[in-house]
Amino acid sequence: xxEPVIEARGLTRRFGTLTAVDALDLTxxxxxxxGFLGPNGCGKTTTVRMLTGLLTPSAGTVTVLGHQxxxxxxxxxxxIGYMTQKFSLYDDxxxxxxxxxxxxxxxxxxxxxxxxxxxxxxxxxLEPMHNRRAGRMSGGQxxxxxxxxxxxxxxxxxxxxxxxxxxxxxxxxxxxxxxFDLIDAGASILVSTHYMDEAERCHRLAIMxxxxxRADGSPAELMAAMGAHVxxxxxxxxxxxxxxxxxxxxxxxxxxxxxxxxxxxRDRIDDPINWLKAQSLQPAPTGLDLARPSxxxxxxxxxxxxxxxxxxxxxxxxxxxxARADADANTEAAGTPxxxxxxxxxxxx
Amino acid sequence: xNGMLQSARRILAILSxxxxxxxxxxxxxxxxxxxxxxxxxxxxxxINTNVRHIPVALVxxxxxxLSRVLTQTVEATQVVTFTERYVDISAAQAAIVEGRVRAAxxxxxxxxxxxxxSASVGAGLQTPPSTDEQTSRPVAQWIxxxxxTMIAGAIKSLRAMPLTELLRRPANRSTxxxxxxxxxxxxxxxxxxxxxGLVAVILTMTMVMFTSAAIVRESERGNMEMLINTPVxxxxxxxxxxxxxxxxxxxxxxxxxxxxxxxFDVPLHGSLLALAxxxxxxxxxxxxLGLVLSTIASNQLQATxxxxxxxxxxxxxxGFMFPYEGMPIPAQYIAEVLPATHxxxxxxxxxxxxxxxxxxxxxxLWLLGFMLLGLLLASLxxxxxxx
Numbered sequence: 228x229x230e231p232v233i234e235a236r237g238l239t240r241r242f243g244t245l246t247a248v249d250a251l252d253l254t255x256x257x258x259x260x261x262g263f264l265g266p267n268g269c270g271k272t273t274t275v276r277m278l279t280g281l282l283t284p285s286a287g288t289v290t291v292l293g294h295q296x297x298x299x300x301x302x303x304x305x306x307i308g309y310m311t312q313k314f315s316l317y318d319d320x321x322x323x324x325x326x327x328x329x330x331x332x333x334x335x336x337x338x339x340x341x342x343x344x345x346x347x348x349x350x351x352x353l354e355p356m357h358n359r360r361a362g363r364m365s366g367g368q369x370x371x372x373x374x375x376x377x378x379x380x381x382x383x384x385x386x387x388x389x390x391x392x393x394x395x396x397x398x399x400x401x402x403x404x405x406x407f408d409l410i411d412a413g414a415s416i417l418v419s420t421h422y423m424d425e426a427e428r429c430h431r432l433a434i435m436x437x438x439x440x441r442a443d444g445s446p447a448e449l450m451a452a453m454g455a456h457v458x459x460x461x462x463x464x465x466x467x468x469x470x471x472x473x474x475x476x477x478x479x480x481x482x483x484x485x486x487x488x489x490x491x492x493r494d495r496i497d498d499p500i501n502w503l504k505a506q507s508l509q510p511a512p513t514g515l516d517l518a519r520p521s522x523x524x525x526x527x528x529x530x531x532x533x534x535x536x537x538x539x540x541x542x543x544x545x546x547x548x549x550a551r552a553d554a555d556a557n558t559e560a561a562g563t564p565x566x567x568x569x570x571x572x573x574x575x576x
Numbered sequence: 577x578n579g580m581l582q583s584a585r586r587i588l589a590i591l592s593x594x595x596x597x598x599x600x601x602x603x604x605x606x607x608x609x610x611x612x613x614x615x616x617x618x619x620x621x622x623i624n625t626n627v628r629h630i631p632v633a634l635v636x637x638x639x640x641x642l643s644r645v646l647t648q649t650v651e652a653t654q655v656v657t658f659t660e661r662y663v664d665i666s667a668a669q670a671a672i673v674e675g676r677v678r679a680a681x682x683x684x685x686x687x688x689x690x691x692x693x694s695a696s697v698g699a700g701l702q703t704p705p706s707t708d709e710q711t712s713r714p715v716a717q718w719i720x721x722x723x724x725t726m727i728a729g730a731i732k733s734l735r736a737m738p739l740t741e742l743l744r745r746p747a748n749r750s751t752x753x754x755x756x757x758x759x760x761x762x763x764x765x766x767x768x769x770x771x772x773g774l775v776a777v778i779l780t781m782t783m784v785m786f787t788s789a790a791i792v793r794e795s796e797r798g799n800m801e802m803l804i805n806t807p808v809x810x811x812x813x814x815x816x817x818x819x820x821x822x823x824x825x826x827x828x829x830x831x832x833x834x835x836x837x838x839x840f841d842v843p844l845h846g847s848l849l850a851l852a853x854x855x856x857x858x859x860x861x862x863x864x865l866g867l868v869l870s871t872i873a874s875n876q877l878q879a880t881x882x883x884x885x886x887x888x889x890x891x892x893x894x895g896f897m898f899p900y901e902g903m904p905i906p907a908q909y910i911a912e913v914l915p916a917t918h919x920x921x922x923x924x925x926x927x928x929x930x931x932x933x934x935x936x937x938x939x940x941l942w943l944l945g946f947m948l949l950g951l952l953l954a955s956l957x958x959x960x961x962x963x
Binding site: 276279280281282283297300301304305307309311313314315316317318319320324327328329331332333334336376 | 582585586588589590592593596597600601797798799800801802803804805806807808960961962963
């Protein structure tokens with residue numbers, strides 16, 4: 228039982244000259260939610276596809292639930308569930324028809340299928356709309372249906388690729404409650420996301436950037452080992468201040484949050500408050516407070532270390548920094564333009 | 577055993593999913609009925625290889641009672657209708673160039689002498705040498721727009737038209753070289769040959785079109801990534817995909833043959849069993865062909881283009897429009913590859929010539945082989961991977 232459900236070593240995938248995933252090591256323990264946090268195009272979907280046996284790795288080894296991939300991909304398929312990033316059930320079938328289809332595709336008998344479907348309809352609050360066509364449902368309803376379909380054969384391991392990208396916050400919270408129910412029932416889950424609040428709920432987390440794993444650990448561990456202080460700065464002209472701070476090599480990033488500036492200072496500075504006061508900043512800050520690090524701070528400190536010199540993630544906490552096209556065309560990338568240019572420069576080097 | 581059961585369950589799941597989707601797609605469902613209906617009526621009435629009432633011009637330089645009798649005799653054959661009259665040959669030629677008429681009949685001023693000589697030869701009063709220019713001259717001349725070989729052929733058939741009316745003699749009792757007995761279609765109605773052929777053409781169109789889109793549609797609508805993550809096997813997917821269309825193919829065949837019988841009086845001489853077996857084999861072959869196309873095409877537009885690529889030779893080379901035997905050998909080889917050619921032969925044999933199942937076994941087996949090969953190829957080409 229203590230054997231990891233996913234064990235990947237040196238996992239690499241190249242599309243032509245582009246390396247979408249580069250030498251990724253990954254260990255996922257049973258009965259945990261493992262999160263993949265990263266911007267669009269960082270290789271999350273490619274990794275998930277390699278772990279489900281949909282893509283053949285260019286290099287590296289993968290063992291999922293004891294099955295070696297890609298060799299045993301077909302054996303694995305009965306034991307995993309996969310919720311794709313884009314809704315992939317049939318829009319022109321009703322909720323019940325979709326579930327029945329998936330149940331029979333997984334070889335469930337009529338009796339078991341009926342029983343599972345009625346369980347799932349009530350678990351995911353789909354009972355009242357079981358006769359509605361999937362194409363006419365809201366984002367949250369479709370996502371619950373997709374999760375129901377992905378779990379209909381009671382898989383041991385569940386892959387969720389950006390499951391909540393089209394869902395409002397309240398539905399997102401409900402959705403995560405359901406995920407923890409599945410963990411309690413003995414399943415393990417690998418979820419990719421670009422939402423910080425979702426990443427924070429994971430037992431363990433990998434931060435991905437342009438095909439590399441930048442950090443790996445529980446959210447608390449990551450925050451503790453961040454290697455930077457968080458200082459919230461108040462001042463009359465934040466934009467001018469931000470530019471001056473960004474120019475300092477000790478400052479990793481400065482991002483505006485309403486009337487404050489959230490500044491990450493490298494932890495080689497022992498007393499960041501006094502150090503900041505000592506910098507002759509114009510206008511002088513009116514308030515300086517140490518703050519608790521957030522996952523977003525972890526993300527900023529662990530990604531783009533060499534390229535990024537003061538740019539930051541914009542609120543709301545979406546990590547759409549990198550607009551590089553992932554070869555699988557899931558490019559809804561809404562990357563911040565200045566970051567994009569810088570990153571593309573970086574890839575060419 | 578359990579594996580077989582699960583396999584059957586998966587095929588059934590895909591089949592019933594396809595049927596449900598089809599039931600909700602009113603436009604496609606309408607086309608299933610309307611395509612054979614409209615095409616049968618259209619082609620059944622429209623296609624006629626017996627050319628009649630060709631518009632032609634008349635240049636009557638004799639302008640006598642005899643010439644008028646001659647033109648009436650010609651018109652009585654129903655091959656041509658005199659729509660224009662000219663005094664001048666060049667005017668008639670201009671009318672041909674302009675396309676107002678397809679040919680012109682020129683009656684020379686010395687018609688009566690020519691007829692008299694012709695009559696004496698025909699009546700056997702004299703036996704002049706055939707080299708004699710005076711006696712072997714025809715009574716009048718046709719100038720024809722020979723670019724359309726069918727039209728030209730029809731007018732050429734008038735060459736040896738008997739002139740009994742002109743000569744006021746009892747019907748020509750001359751013995752033809754051959755006696756011809758027309759079996760199976762003694763009245764020479766084109767519809768008899770066209771309607772069974774239409775089954776082949778319409779089934780090629782609808783069957784290949786439906787299945788060529790079948791796999792591509794799953795990818796285009798984004799369902800494929802879910803599907804290939806399930807334990808479904810490629811062959812199960814293929815079988816589940818084509819099964820509902822077998823039913824549709826049979827419905828279409830029934831519509832065409834029933835209406836063909838009611839409206840165009842097309843007979844079914846052979847057995848229903850032979851017809852059903854040959855038709856099922858052809859439906860299977862067409863569906864398998866569509867599946868292969870579907871694994872090649874990357875979107876539905878490409879699938880449609882490939883369908884047309886198959887459909888055109890299936891109409892033009894299969895023997896539907898033109899006799900297979902008239903084509904050059906390389907074209908015959910190409911035609912042999914098309915399922916429509918084999919089915920065209922089989923269905924015409926069964927329906928019109930009362931051929932038994934074993935008399936069309938060769939074509940039927942070929943179609944079954946084609947289907948199996950197509951299914952195998954499509955299943956092998958279908959990869960449950962994204963790379």
